[in-house]
Amino acid sequence: MDWATIQTVVWTLVKILALVVPLMLGVAYLTYAERKVIGWMQVRIGPNRVGPLGLVQPIADGLKLLMKEIIIPAGANRGLFILGPILAIAPALAAWAVIPFTDTLVLANIDAGLLYVLAITSMGVYGVIIAGWASNSKYAFLGAMRSAAQMVSYEIAMGFALVGVLMAAQSLNLVDIVKGQAGGFWHWYFIPLFPLFLVYLIAGVAETNRAPFDVAEGESEIVAGFHVEYSGMAFAVFFLAEYANMILVSALTTLMFLGGWLSPLPFLPDGILWWLLKTGFVLFLFLWFRATFPRYRYDQIMRLGWKVFIPITIVWIVVVGAMMQTPYGHLFH
Amino acid sequence: MYTTAIFYFFSAILVFAALRVITVRNPVHAALHLVLAFFTAAGLWMLLEAEFLAIVLVLVYVGAVMVLFLFVVMMLDINLDRLREGFWKYMPVAVLVSVLLMIEMALILGGRYFGLEVMGTPSPQPADYSNTRALGRLLYTDYVYAFELAAVILLVAIVAAIALALRRRKDSKFIDPAEQVKVKRDDRLRIVKMAAEKAPGAGIQDSAEKGA
Numbered sequence: 001m002d003w004a005t006i007q008t009v010v011w012t013l014v015k016i017l018a019l020v021v022p023l024m025l026g027v028a029y030l031t032y033a034e035r036k037v038i039g040w041m042q043v044r045i046g047p048n049r050v051g052p053l054g055l056v057q058p059i060a061d062g063l064k065l066l067m068k069e070i071i072i073p074a075g076a077n078r079g080l081f082i083l084g085p086i087l088a089i090a091p092a093l094a095a096w097a098v099i100p101f102t103d104t105l106v107l108a109n110i111d112a113g114l115l116y117v118l119a120i121t122s123m124g125v126y127g128v129i130i131a132g133w134a135s136n137s138k139y140a141f142l143g144a145m146r147s148a149a150q151m152v153s154y155e156i157a158m159g160f161a162l163v164g165v166l167m168a169a170q171s172l173n174l175v176d177i178v179k180g181q182a183g184g185f186w187h188w189y190f191i192p193l194f195p196l197f198l199v200y201l202i203a204g205v206a207e208t209n210r211a212p213f214d215v216a217e218g219e220s221e222i223v224a225g226f227h228v229e230y231s232g233m234a235f236a237v238f239f240l241a242e243y244a245n246m247i248l249v250s251a252l253t254t255l256m257f258l259g260g261w262l263s264p265l266p267f268l269p270d271g272i273l274w275w276l277l278k279t280g281f282v283l284f285l286f287l288w289f290r291a292t293f294p295r296y297r298y299d300q301i302m303r304l305g306w307k308v309f310i311p312i313t314i315v316w317i318v319v320v321g322a323m324m325q326t327p328y329g330h331l332f333h
Numbered sequence: 334m335y336t337t338a339i340f341y342f343f344s345a346i347l348v349f350a351a352l353r354v355i356t357v358r359n360p361v362h363a364a365l366h367l368v369l370a371f372f373t374a375a376g377l378w379m380l381l382e383a384e385f386l387a388i389v390l391v392l393v394y395v396g397a398v399m400v401l402f403l404f405v406v407m408m409l410d411i412n413l414d415r416l417r418e419g420f421w422k423y424m425p426v427a428v429l430v431s432v433l434l435m436i437e438m439a440l441i442l443g444g445r446y447f448g449l450e451v452m453g454t455p456s457p458q459p460a461d462y463s464n465t466r467a468l469g470r471l472l473y474t475d476y477v478y479a480f481e482l483a484a485v486i487l488l489v490a491i492v493a494a495i496a497l498a499l500r501r502r503k504d505s506k507f508i509d510p511a512e513q514v515k516v517k518r519d520d521r522l523r524i525v526k527m528a529a530e531k532a533p534g535a536g537i538q539d540s541a542e543k544g545a
């Protein structure tokens with residue numbers, strides 16, 4: 001190990017910290033935003049007691065969860081019970097390694113970035129399944145089964161939506177995908193790939209187990225689903241993973257369909273501000289969905305995934321492929 | 334030297350995980366060790382600069398196949414005592430099969446086809462070399478017939494699996510979402526106008542008694 005290697009390792013660790021700390025803060029304040037937004041939509045005030053406008057509320061919540069005892073049920077499988085939350089949060093954080101914020105601000109600008117994100121996020125389901133099984137409880141197990149089937153189903157539709165993006169961008173590199181959308185909002189991929197954009201957005205909601213697809217938790221049917229036996233920080237880690245995944249899906253939607261850090265009009269400067277604005281908008285959609293729609297019935301979720309989304313994506317991939325061979329091909333690039 | 338260290342680290346984990354798959358008692362633990370083995374194997378492929386294969390291994394085997402596998406294993410109620418029954422009875426057959434497998438592997442891997450002189454270390458590719466593109470080009474040009482043939486065989490397998498498992502029950506009720514969407518209020522609900530009915534004095538008296 002020479003000095004240069006050590007320097008690179010330390011510098012990378014610093015960069016990881018610089019990525020994870022704002023992400024965790026983002027997660028904390030996303031929970032605040034969620035409670036406020038849904039509060040306003042339901043003509044309530046939302047959290048307003050801790051600090052000015054309730055702004056310290058997420059910190060208070062975090063502190064409270066840190067202080068609580070982590071109870072491991074007597075019948076639980078101890079090792080796996082602890083492994084569950086770890087396996088839930090690790091992929092949610094690891095996927096951020098390849099997410100670019102601007103064309104230079106990216107931790108690892110790797111060539112197969114899109115594939116990497118898809119592969120890493122597909123690991124997230126293990127946290128849920130293991131937690132559900134190791135809890136040794138009916139409700140937790142039912143939640144785990146539901147979420148396993150749901151996440152595997154929607155991953156296929158999600159993957160096919162990404163195939164459309166990589167056909168349009170002709171690259172798997174996330175920086176190149178954004179660069180392919182340069183030149184004003186009418187060049188962004190959500191226009192030529194509109195059906196795939198919708199499928200990706202909805203499948204993203206289902207992948208993160210958010211309302212109206214939150215049957216894995218389904219508090220009115222199976223109490224709280226896979227994390228019913230978890231308390232304190234172990235529960236909080238599941239919570240962090242869910243919100244980190246939400247931000248991740250929003251960021252990916254922004255990068256692949258909404259032009260990432262590019263400005264909507266060519267004469268305005270590009271920058272990370274646009275990235276934040278667009279991601280924030282998609283996150284707002286997530287909250288809006290939750291406040292608006294009642295929970296889907298389980299068989300309807302499965303039908304939507306397999307019989308509606310997958311055919312739509314396959315048809316649109318064929319359309320994109322065929323159009324690229326015509327004189328109008330430039331519209332799909 | 335750095336890569337060598339990583340290689341041995343990954344290999345050690347891989348061998349350990351693979352051994353645990355067959356030695357561990359609990360089938361769920363065995364499946365999870367198999368997941369670990371796949372993931373570590375993907376790491377080794379990454380060291381060989383086969384990033385596409387590595388990521389696809391994680392995506393397909395870890396992300397989908399093993400999830401469904403675990404799904405099934407978790408729902409089984411396996412009696413361990415009955416599983417160990419007849420261990421010694423089947424031992425000779427098992428040993429025979431393993432010895433055969435080992436001979437076969439030794440014949441292939443014994444240096445004649447896969448030795449260092451034949452295969453050599455792959456030369457490192459430049460940074461802009463895309464493994465994915467190269468693989469795609471090969472699959473859809475040189476090996477297009479074999480590739481399409483494999484695809485058709487898989488399709489036939491899917492159709493066959495569905496045809497074998499499909500049982501239409503006559504007594505089960507089907508839901509047609511198109512019909513459901515088209516439903517109007519009047520199909521489900523009938524509003525009847527009628528004069529309010531009064532039970533002779535009962536309601537009022539009851540509540541008065543409870544209050545007292």
